[in-house]
Amino acid sequence: MHKNTLRNVSLIARREYVEGVRSKGFLVATILLPGVFALVFGLVFLSSKYLGVDRNIAVAADNPALAAQVRSQILADKDAKATVQLYPTPAGGLTMADRATLVAQVGNRAIDGFLWVEPTGHDSFRISYDARSSADFVTNNRLEKAANDGILRWQLQQRTMTPAEIEHLMSQIDLETWQVTHGVERKSNALTSFYTAYGMALLLTMTTMIYGMNVGRSVIQEKTSRIFEVMLATARAQDLLAGKLVGVGAVGLTQVGIWIGAAGTFAASGLAAQAFSGKWHLTISIEQVVLFVVYFLLGYTLNSALFAGLGATLESEQELQQYSPLAAVPVWLSFSLIALITSDPESKWVVIASLFPPCTPIVMFLRMGSQMPPAWQILLSILLMLVSIRIVLWFSTKLYRIGILMYGKRASLPELLRWLRYS
């Protein structure tokens, strides 16, 4: 190693760091990003709380007792806060004219919808729900469950069971979830674990992407300000690149540190418990925190090495912006596997995706939401990321070395290949 390498890398990193944390962009992103997160999670929370409530529904069935039973089941769901009317059953049973009357009521907004229960044979029924919105899946699910419960209770009554017996049979048994970690059972809340891991994966994605892009942007800014030739007289190209990666990465870690510190303070203050009504509690293990930092550093280095090489071949930040969707491909790929990761975190495709370096940080964290991946897979993923970082850095340093002194136009592919050959 050149004797001044460490000193130069540290000086360049310090300069990048000071400029980074003093910039307005850092201040805005540090405040704004958690704000956006809070807004998204708040909206999800509120929409899950208020979706499908306060519906005014009519229940129509040939048998008034059956209709009443279904009605009482709908009303039993306190979260729905529904208003339920019973459609008076005519003496000869329901006809198409009754259905037309109800459709008209929905049309003129007298009611939000009606549940139509009709027998299709002995002990079998068909239920339908007519409403203005067919996409109100929360209400649809609630009504389906309430109608099934109501019909079942009515059928049990018909078999002369007492209400107490029916209540006993129909009582809800909650599923307890336990996670087995290293052969030991641990009480878990599937939803909390999933959302925690999902949040961490999202944070990891955004920070590694943003700071990776920042390195690319910084290379282009220095290229357009023509500073490189001055710098190359004092430091080697690889020292400049290394200093930049370390400095900008430290800015990213500082930002993540501020967020984690703020989140910790928020959680410790008891405000979090109030905000989440005690239902949600953040469960982040030490392993997850350590792996978060490890995957942040690896993901950031991989992204920033890519963007540094790319930045050196471009002429403006607008050009860099055009390439950013390409860099987001691993993110889309990783998040598209969520359903598979949640249901079968050890399946072949999930394991392959978690060992594919561009996807590793995100997929690994999503997997942790379901279960902690085996240690050998984590170690292998880290090793593969290190190897890919080495390869990308090799290419990027070569492109960087030549590209930073090439002004005027974006390099074409044949030119890039020549740069790789010459440098």
Added chain:
Amino acid sequence: MPVVQLNKVRKVYENKVAVEELSFQIEPGQMFGLLGPNGSGKTSSIRMMMGITYPDAGSVSLFGQPFTRSALERVGYLPEERGLYKKMKVLDQLIFMGSLHGLTHAAARERALAWTRRMDISGAIDKKTEELSKGMQQKIQFIAALMHDPELIIMDEPFSGLDPVNATLLQDTLLELKAEGKAILFSTHRMDQVEKLCDAITLIHNGRQVLAGNLREIKKSYPRDRVQMEFEGDASFLDSPEIAEAKNYSGHAEIRLKPGADAQKLLHLAAAQATIYRFELMEPSLEEIFIQAVGGKADA
């Protein structure tokens, strides 16, 4: 021991030969001019001296040793493509550049303050670079190149973009540095500055060296075939067979003599026809030598 020595250096970019068989050397305390039209290979040559690019053939030696990056600690460099960190304050920028050259923070600060006083920009040290004029920025870059008190100073077009006052300040500073024993190489298009400042030059054209050596000796090697005269009276002597080309500006004539022509004969002829106030036999200017050497094709 020469401070810089290039020996048959060659540099090719793809199919274009940028520099071919270039050789010269610079001694301590010498001011050296690297001349040539645009695209002639000046910047390519300088970049090889700075280790930014490497020669395909030949060798570059600094301070008597084959090029190594550690030699750059003794070199101050002002590239043609200049740049500064726009958001950084002037003083921070200079301290940063000094520190990269191995100075401690305190030493770098002390030197930066001394140089900003010397270059008359003390008032700008707390300003961000982007707030300064181009001329001011150029002075800062000049200082940045000299922060570590280099023994060899290499400057690519140092006078471009400077107003006459600042160009003179830079010129005087370079002369002071030369007097301190520094070796200085600069490239320029301004022949008047080369004539005033340089001890030796190398002229390159299309990557090849077309002229090299001590400036005085080069000028001496060209015949004194230029005559400037002031006169009153009959100007018919300007049709003399001794004259290759003459321009008469009502009493002031600029004459180029034919090869081997006798200036004394022309003086006698002129004196017989007109009153001569001044008759000066001159050596060619560097600009004329430059144009002649590159075949009048320079786009500089």
